[in-house]
Amino acid sequence: MGPNKISHILKRAKEVLQIEAEGILGVVDKLGSNFAEAVKTILKAEGRVIVTGVGKSGIIGRKIVATLNSTGTPALFLHPVEAMHGDLGMVTQKDVILAISNSGETGEITILIPSFKRLGAPLIAFTENPDSTLGRHSDIVINTGVKREACPLGLAPTASTTAVLATGDALAVVLLEQRRFTPDDFRRFHPGGYLGKKLSWKVKKIMHKSQELPKVGPRTKLKNILPKIGENEILWVVARGRLYGIIDAKTTIKLFIKKNKLEMYVKDLIKPIEVINPETSVNEALDKMREKELNVLGIVNEKGHFVGAVFLKDLLKKATFSFLQE
Structure with a gap:
């Protein structure tokens, strides 16, 4: 041809x-x-x-x-x-x-x-x-x-x-x-279907592992995280495996404009983050995000160690239903 x-x-x-x-x-x-x-x-x-x-x-x-x-x-x-x-x-x-x-x-x-x-x-x-x-x-x-x-x-x-x-x-x-x-209703109507199975997945199956996420320590000065904050929307504040919260790029960049703020420490800008455990189902994670209007959740194990995070955009892409996909 x-x-x-x-x-x-x-x-x-x-x-x-x-x-x-x-x-x-x-x-x-x-x-x-x-x-x-x-x-x-x-x-x-x-x-x-x-x-x-x-x-x-x-x-x-x-x-x-x-x-x-x-x-x-x-x-x-x-x-x-x-x-x-x-x-x-x-x-x-x-x-x-x-x-x-x-x-x-x-x-x-x-x-x-x-x-x-x-x-x-x-x-x-x-x-x-x-x-x-x-x-x-x-x-x-x-x-x-x-x-x-x-x-x-x-x-x-x-x-x-x-x-x-x-x-x-x-x-x-x-x-x-x-x-x-709700997604839970959908899952009940599709107990044997692939979409229903995805809603019952554990978040550990699709989470971003902690080693893949940009992290900073709470006692790091703002001036020392310029490269990281420029490349990422959020930074995860972690020390000795414990998650303290996150730093929002937009907020931090505004402070960079004021030179006298560069000597501040990360701990002064920490925002709290909701957490779940790795065994939480995708459906439960979605419910929590919808209830509290969140777009990201931290994931900690039974020992309280930071092991990863799950983003709403990933859940919607990989695990929830879409009429364009059905």
Whole structure:
């Protein structure tokens, strides 16, 4: 394969991604109070979110169900054809129905609308056509329409399904936040999953070891730590293996500007630091950071010796859940 063909393949791939990104941004521009109303409706419901759709919309619907279930909102997928043959019995008045149809005229969906109405469950629609049959008969309509599909024929659902998937993720994330869903809740729902395992890791597995961290003694003069403080955001104040606290680079640099402060000792600028032990779980460390609004914790062993530190950015990167990763 020649370089021209490779460049064409890459050019076309980037165009597809650009079209799909534009589709999501288009939905962002259309998002309004109806989305907030959908969130409130689901939060008030005593039952589950029943998601329905056929074809590619059905596949996206199943993904939305999986995301909702894993983030604290009970959900079920209802296949429209199976619904017409008895599975409609799983829907109750306490549930909320989320119907996905790009055109809003999908026959398998529209034929169920009278049954949904009789059941009395609120109906939310994801569609590009609010004036469609589904749109007109829904209680809440979220416009997920895109200007164009990435498919050159304009036939295969591509940008449109991506936009619906992203809107479903947005719904799940907002519901998660409204329910105050915690990493511990997530871990309980994923006891066998890799993400759940990471939340139950001990911090010793991902901590920065003490020998890797910049340290100074409490009786060191400020003028003698200029190189270290210039290269690091914080310095760890340690003597005989004991952690006394930290020195904040910003505070110290301000003092450097005043020459008469250079003779001060490190001990005069120590800030206290919260500590945990190496056996603390990642989940517990996150809880402590969130509760006390911290971005770093010191780690000391059972003898009180400084053995390392864990930073919030590392926990978020290595051990917590992210919808971009799921």
